[in-house]
Amino acid sequence: MDFRFTDDQLTLAESVRDYLAGTHGPEVLRRLDTEGNRDPAIWQGLVEMGLTGLLVPEAQGGLGMGLVEAALIAAECGRACLAEPLVDTAFVGVPWLVGRGEAEGLEAVVAGERRIALSHAINPWVADGEGAPVQSVDPLRNLALRDGEATDDADLLNLGALMSAAQLVGLVDAMLTQAVEYAKIRTQFGQPVGAFQGLKHQLASCSVAIEFAKPVVWRAASALQDGAASAAVHVSHAKLAATDAAMLTAETAIQVHGAMGYTYEVDLHFWMKRAWALAGAWGDRAFHYARIDDAVLGGALAIGPEHTFA
Structure with missing residues (x-):
């Protein structure tokens, strides 16, 4: 079995690293910390790179790539300390929905118009969700108190844990x-x-x-x-x-x-x-x-x- 990454996978990761290094440095993190944590221009840049559609099937307008590519990109998001919820939406939420056969609304994810707020029983909070704010040790995370019942789906847990590890x-x-x-x-x-x-x-x-x-x-x-x-x-x-x-x-x-x-x-x-x-x-x-x-x-x-x- 060959565990090496392909040239295409490495090139993809390097291109994302270069892009984030040029658009998401420490000065940007400090600006976001004082101005509300989110910047539509940063999100739009991620959309234009195709990252929101990385794991969306081609039939819904995405790139149809796999979790290995997503993990590589998640690591680059961690390297840049990316504030935008790209990983939660595109690398955890999307594959979970696809695995459940729920394709509706994925085109909106690709276009950057939809973000997926994930609620799992193992987390007492929802990232970028609606509800009462929860203070995080990380000032660039927007957390909301989980309201009501949450799924204990093992697939969602594994995706979330994997992408956290990659970051x-x-x-x-x-x-x-x-x-x-x-x-x-x-x-x-x-x-x-x-x-x-x-x-x-x-x-x-x-x-x-x-x-x-x-x-x-x-x-x-x-x-x-x-x-x-x-x-x-x-x-x-x-x-x-x-x-x-x-x-x-x-x-x-x-x-x-x-x-x-x-x-x-x-x-x-x-x-x-x-x-x-x-x-x-x-x-x-x-x-x-x-x-x-x-x-x-x-x-x-x-x-x-x-x-x-x-």
Whole structure:
């Protein structure tokens, strides 16, 4: 089995990365934080790139791509700390509706006229939904209190957890880059702090953590896309690995920035707060650890090399 990405997949991800880097930098995040969190021009740019229709079937005017491509783009959304609810609508809501055979209204999603507010029993809130506002640790998330009954659909949970994990991958890359760059310019005892062996080891540990998490996330996307019986376990593994990498990197990046690491003046805080928010979204660490534990120790998931690569 070939787990490598195709040239087309990598080109797509790179084009989205370049676009977001040019349109959604820290200065934009600060503007959104003070002016209402959402900008129609940013949303329209995502629409014009075709991202709102990435997973919409071609019959409804979309690109008809799969969850692997969506996970790659979700990672780029995390890298840019994208404020707009592209991932929730286009990469979680759309495939969930398509999987249920609900194609009505997808053309409006492609056109950017419809956003899908997702309500699941595992979340006490609805992202970009209507109702009483809920304060989030992330100032760029618009949350509303869940009103009434919510679905406990496992497919929706797996999609939400997968795309949260994918965003965390991008967030870690961005936080690690910021920490490394700051370590090059911050000086103590007459030299950059990045020259100290202890700090090098901390940053190296973050790099190892995210490089180990990435293939786990891509495997989960592939398993969920293929409808594998073990997909739910792979999704929980991805959420765990990405969350652990994000928590380690956020803590290390704060330490690299010194006492300023927590402050509003440092751009890092936007990525750090998004990582904290996503760590608890669509199932926290305890929930996903329990799902893996139940599958492995309960015998539902066969383990060993003869099964892993079957």
